[in-house]
Amino acid sequence: MCSLCGILGCDDHWTNAVARPGVYTRNHDSQSRRAESARRVKAANEILSYRRLKLDIWQSRSYIVSSPTGASSVFEALSHLWPEAETLAGREFDPLDEGLLSWMEERARS
Amino acid sequence: MTPVVLLTGFLGSGKTTLLQRLLTDASMAGAAVLINEFGEVGLDHHLLDRIDDNVVLLKSGCICCTVRGEVADALSNLNTMRASGDIAFDRVVIETTGLADPYPVLQTLTAHPVLRSHFVNGGVLTTVDAVNANLQVEHRAEAVRQIAAADRIVLTKTDLATPEQISDIRARLLRINPAARSVTSDLDVPTILGGFGPATFADTLSSDHVCTPTCGHDHHHHGHHHHDADLDVTSFSLVIDGAIDWTMFGTWLTLLLHKHGDRIFRVKGILALEGEDRPIAIHGVQHLVHAPTHMDHWPAGPRQSRLVFIMEGISPDAIRRSFTAFTGLADVRAAA
CATH class of the missing domain: 3.40.50.300 (P-loop containing nucleotide triphosphate hydrolases)
Known part of the structure; x- marks a missing residue:
């Protein structure tokens, strides 16, 4: 169930679509689903570390994003990651932000 | 369906x-x-x-x-x-x-x-x-x-x-x-x-638009874009060499549309992904991206990823720089 709106069965994000004919997804079985989920957590953490947040998988079915002060938030679909992370950080994650992009470019160079 | x-x-x-x-x-x-x-x-x-x-x-x-x-x-x-x-x-x-x-x-x-x-x-x-x-x-x-x-x-x-x-x-x-x-x-x-x-836009994306003196885009930009002056609407396409990491691409586009979906009227693209022989088509309107489709084959021409954005008040250079920073792919260039 969606933790934000209470609707059942909401986790059909385009990056993780339910497998069906013609649709590209890595959501074929539990093994591929877990592997892709781990890759997504790793990719998200590269961005979240800009504001010292960290994402983990929670009890194999949900996600938990946490701050260095110990605050955390659990949610069920990665589509909710960025609103949850912004609430926790108290600041936005903007992929066009000069500060974020300069930080990423500097990390790539080092 | x-x-x-x-x-x-x-x-x-x-x-x-x-x-x-x-x-x-x-x-x-x-x-x-x-x-x-x-x-x-x-x-x-x-x-x-x-x-x-x-x-x-x-x-x-x-x-x-x-x-x-x-x-x-x-x-x-x-x-x-x-x-x-x-x-x-x-x-x-x-x-x-x-x-x-x-x-x-x-x-x-x-x-x-x-x-x-x-x-x-x-x-x-x-x-x-x-x-x-x-x-x-x-x-x-x-x-x-x-x-x-x-x-x-x-x-x-x-x-x-x-x-x-x-x-x-x-x-x-x-x-x-x-x-x-x-x-x-x-x-x-x-x-x-x-x-x-x-799902039938592959042909429109696969053929390069031929610029004319009346098409009105800024030929000095590294990217390829058109601009509607009155509403600050820009259409802009990226051509990307090199296979794209699907996971990081998804992270990038999700975050981009989360922050700017109200100003990105449309995203369409054909993607060459790491580990995939066939292209993937994506299709989005504002905050919404439809389930990506696995195309049967590449359209005629080079096997390059192409992304078309129709946006309001966002610089094409900012999109290109952000894409490069997130995906690590440097060879992102103009369609024409």
């Missing part, structure tokens, strides 16, 4: 006239129709010859905000009636009000927990009035959003327009939405609907 075609277009642009014509075609014989009107008294349904149980009038007003639930309810009711054998239909056409933003309806189809199992986006058909569209595009954001969301643009009232007006509006449509094919409404219905749908 039943396709839902969204028929949109600015006030007076000929949506109902086009719908009347579409419904005369044999291929549309099994269509259910939802009509939405702004105002207390709906009139458009009286203009349609074919009024039967499959035509539903949505009475509450503007489809773009207040009646999203009504659209969902109407589609649910149609589905229930079909399941019980009361009616039969193989596609749905929703005619929106002239002031509607198509995005909320598409979002309803994708996000509704029941509807998404029965209905699929069948494409956005946008009517554009050849006589008045230039003014509308300059002053009304709704008109630009409708054009930007289109998979197929139908140019209407071409018999009333001068060749110069038609030429001007065609050039403008190309600037706003280079990924949608435009046809004129006087063509026969199979031609208007031929190859129409959200």
Whole structure:
């Protein structure tokens, strides 16, 4: 169930679509689903570390994003990651932000 | 899955006239129709010859905000009636009000927990009035959003327009939405609907637009983009060499649309992904991205990823820089 709106069965994000004919997804079985989920957590953490947040998988079915002060938030679909992370950080994650992009470019160079 | 075609277009642009014509075609014989009107008294349904149980009038007003639930309810009711054998239909056409933003309806189809199992986006058909569209595009954001969301643009009232007006509006449509094919409404219905749908844009993306002195884009930019001065709408395409990491691409586009989806009217793309021989097509309208499709083969030409953005008030350079920073791919360049 969606933790934000209470609707059942909401986790059909385009990056993780339910497998069906013609649709590209890595959501074929539990093994591929877990592997892709781990890759997504790793990719998200590269961005979240800009504001010292960290994402983990929670009890194999949900996600938990946490701050260095110990605050955390659990949610069920990665589509909710960025609103949850912004609430926790108290600041936005903007992929066009000069500060974020300069930080990423500097990390790539080092 | 039943396709839902969204028929949109600015006030007076000929949506109902086009719908009347579409419904005369044999291929549309099994269509259910939802009509939405702004105002207390709906009139458009009286203009349609074919009024039967499959035509539903949505009475509450503007489809773009207040009646999203009504659209969902109407589609649910149609589905229930079909399941019980009361009616039969193989596609749905929703005619929106002239002031509607198509995005909320598409979002309803994708996000509704029941509807998404029965209905699929069948494409956005946008009517554009050849006589008045230039003014509308300059002053009304709704008109630009409708054009930007289109998979197929139908140019209407071409018999009333001068060749110069038609030429001007065609050039403008190309600037706003280079990924949608435009046809004129006087063509026969199979031609208007031929190859129409959200998953059939590979041809429009695979062929480079040929720049002309009148196309109006800034040739000095590294990226390839067009700009509609009055509403600050830019269409911009990226061509990317090298295979893309799907996971990081998804992280990037999700975050980009989370922050800027209200200003990114449209994203379309063909992607070459790491570990995949066949291309992946993506298709988004504002905050919404449809399930990516696995295409059968690459279109003719080089196997490069292409992304088309139609945006308002965002610098193409910022998009390109962000894409490069997130994906680590440096070879991102112009289409032309």
